Amino acid sequence: MTKKAAFDRVLEARSNDKIKIKTLVNEIADNFIELHGDRAYGDDSAVYAGIGSLNGQPVTIIGIRKGDDEVSDADVHFGSAEPDGYHKALRLMKQAEKFNRPVITLINTPGAYPDVEAEYHGQGYLISQLILQGMQLKVPYISVIVGEGGSGGALALAVGDCVWAFENSIYSILSPEGYATILWKDSSRAREAADVMKLTPEDLIKQGIIDKIIPEVRTSAEIKQFKAQLFDKMEELRAMPEQEMLQKRFTRYRGF
Amino acid sequence: MINNDGKPSPQELQKRMDDIPDVWLKCPICGHAIYKKHINEYRTCPECHYGFRLGAKARIEMLCDDFKPLNLEVKAADKFDDPKYLEKLNKARQVTGLNEGVLSGIGSINGHKAAIGVMDWRFIMGSLGTATGEIIARLFEKATELNLPVILFTASGGARMQEGIESLMQMAKVSETVAKHSQAGLLYISYLCDPTTGGVTASFAMQGDLIFSEPHSLIGFAGRRVIERTIQQNPPKDFQRAETLLKHGFLDAIIKREDMKATLSKVLSLHEGGDQND
Numbered sequence: 001m002t003k004k005a006a007f008d009r010v011l012e013a014r015s016n017d018k019i020k021i022k023t024l025v026n027e028i029a030d031n032f033i034e035l036h037g038d039r040a041y042g043d044d045s046a047v048y049a050g051i052g053s054l055n056g057q058p059v060t061i062i063g064i065r066k067g068d069d070e071v072s073d074a075d076v077h078f079g080s081a082e083p084d085g086y087h088k089a090l091r092l093m094k095q096a097e098k099f100n101r102p103v104i105t106l107i108n109t110p111g112a113y114p115d116v117e118a119e120y121h122g123q124g125y126l127i128s129q130l131i132l133q134g135m136q137l138k139v140p141y142i143s144v145i146v147g148e149g150g151s152g153g154a155l156a157l158a159v160g161d162c163v164w165a166f167e168n169s170i171y172s173i174l175s176p177e178g179y180a181t182i183l184w185k186d187s188s189r190a191r192e193a194a195d196v197m198k199l200t201p202e203d204l205i206k207q208g209i210i211d212k213i214i215p216e217v218r219t220s221a222e223i224k225q226f227k228a229q230l231f232d233k234m235e236e237l238r239a240m241p242e243q244e245m246l247q248k249r250f251t252r253y254r255g256f
Numbered sequence: 257m258i259n260n261d262g263k264p265s266p267q268e269l270q271k272r273m274d275d276i277p278d279v280w281l282k283c284p285i286c287g288h289a290i291y292k293k294h295i296n297e298y299r300t301c302p303e304c305h306y307g308f309r310l311g312a313k314a315r316i317e318m319l320c321d322d323f324k325p326l327n328l329e330v331k332a333a334d335k336f337d338d339p340k341y342l343e344k345l346n347k348a349r350q351v352t353g354l355n356e357g358v359l360s361g362i363g364s365i366n367g368h369k370a371a372i373g374v375m376d377w378r379f380i381m382g383s384l385g386t387a388t389g390e391i392i393a394r395l396f397e398k399a400t401e402l403n404l405p406v407i408l409f410t411a412s413g414g415a416r417m418q419e420g421i422e423s424l425m426q427m428a429k430v431s432e433t434v435a436k437h438s439q440a441g442l443l444y445i446s447y448l449c450d451p452t453t454g455g456v457t458a459s460f461a462m463q464g465d466l467i468f469s470e471p472h473s474l475i476g477f478a479g480r481r482v483i484e485r486t487i488q489q490n491p492p493k494d495f496q497r498a499e500t501l502l503k504h505g506f507l508d509a510i511i512k513r514e515d516m517k518a519t520l521s522k523v524l525s526l527h528e529g530g531d532q533n534d
Contacts, residue, residue: 171421
């Protein structure tokens with residue numbers, strides 16, 4: 001991998017050329033069926049989720065997506081989930097646990113959607129529950145940051161047994177623009193902010209925030225490679241006694 | 257200095273103005289002015305019951321019969337060496353008398369023992385740094401070890417930006433210890449004080465078995481300015497006040513500060529096996 005400026009990585013993570021979550025899900029999983037609704041309030045299309053099989057093994061896949069051939073960027077607030085999206089994710093995680101299916105999350109979000117309705121419907125509460133209950137899921141749970149991993153809205157789906165990140169992805173406490181605004185009162189210093197924020201996969205793996213960097217996927221052959229890595233990890237976790245898996249997961253997060 | 261015309265000079269006037277002691281306290285919610293000497297011992301507004309923000313030590317004194325602090329020595333790692341951040345840390349330590357933004361320990365409330373943590377909003381806006389997270393995590397672990405309930409008073413602007421992604425990870429770290437405490441069947445009371453926002457709301461603040469707050473406390477995830485800037489929406493005045501959250505189903509109760517001690521001791525006794533303990 002060549003050395004790139006951190007902000008160039010930010011732009012690549014946000015790029016329109018980035019593989020779509022929907023494409024990725026449907027290439028990874030056979031017989032994928034999208035499942036809708038949070039059974040309480042609504043259905044947020046920013047959360048693309050359902051069941052399928054990975055080399056014959058049933059899995060639940062939950063993604064946060066930006067606009068694609070099915071939904072517009074405006075429909076999904078450029079990949080910002082609303083409380084009903086997070087609630088749907090939580091519902092499907094608990095369902096996966098019931099049927100002993102591993103969970104895979106694929107994340108591409110600048111952050112949870114900030115608006116008044118989201119506040120009224122418990123944006124903070126739902127993220128808190130995805131962290132708390134997700135971490136305790138009794139099935140293998142693999143999280144992958146595909147593009148942007150923005151703040152609490154990304155962390156909500158990134159408390160698995162392992163967290164992987166694509167080569168051109170970022171994971172941070174807030175956007176470089178937001179960071180520059182808050183700390184330096186100058187959003188135009190985003191490029192500089194990206195440098196100090198340590199948000200690239202190379203920086204994140206050094207700090208143990210992520211466990212593995214996945215080469216960017218574009219072609220079917222490259223996606224197959226990624227799928228093989230997912231399958232191997234899933235099998236490794238499935239072979240582990242439940243208590244051991246949970247203990248390792250807990251230790252991972254306690255260490256920060 | 258008095259001018260020839262017998263009137264004080266502008267400098268003299270300014271000096272006299274500066275010498276007037278700051279004697280009034282204005283309620284930020286209803287605007288009621290309170291003569292500072294007359295503020296009640298709970299530091300609440302007599303008109304609207306808003307509780308003025310308290311430092312961690314003041315809250316503990318108001319609540320506990322006795323209190324043994326834990327982990328007072330824990331502080332931010334040396335690797336965080338940005339001079340501006342260090343300056344903020346130093347200032348916060350002076351103001352609060354604490355190494356970090358949370359005071360934790362084992363205390364008793366009307367004889368009921370509990371592990372108690374209080375975040376101090378004066379410490380870089382109660383932001384969640386790695387050391388803050390560590391102290392809270394250890395409090396839950398100590399409580400699990402001693403079979404005690406946890407009462408955590410939150411007051412925070414959210415993540416501590418100066419510590420970057422590691423600050424975000426504190427949300428997961430504390431949640432891990434909340435999970436183990438909960439798996440042991442122990443009670444966690446989350447007490448949301450003014451203000452509780454951002455990553456603290458999106459993690460342990462909203463993970464309590466019981467979630468209480470005080471009148472008019474600000475509680476939210478996304479900040480008002482973030483909402484205004486990002487989606488050009490003007491939120492209503494009260495959209496993140498405790499009363500609004502109660503109406504939308506996210507709080508168990510709003511408790512006047514005057515009733516805090518009695519309410520908590522009642523709740524603790526109900527989790528100690530019932531009437532015989534009361």
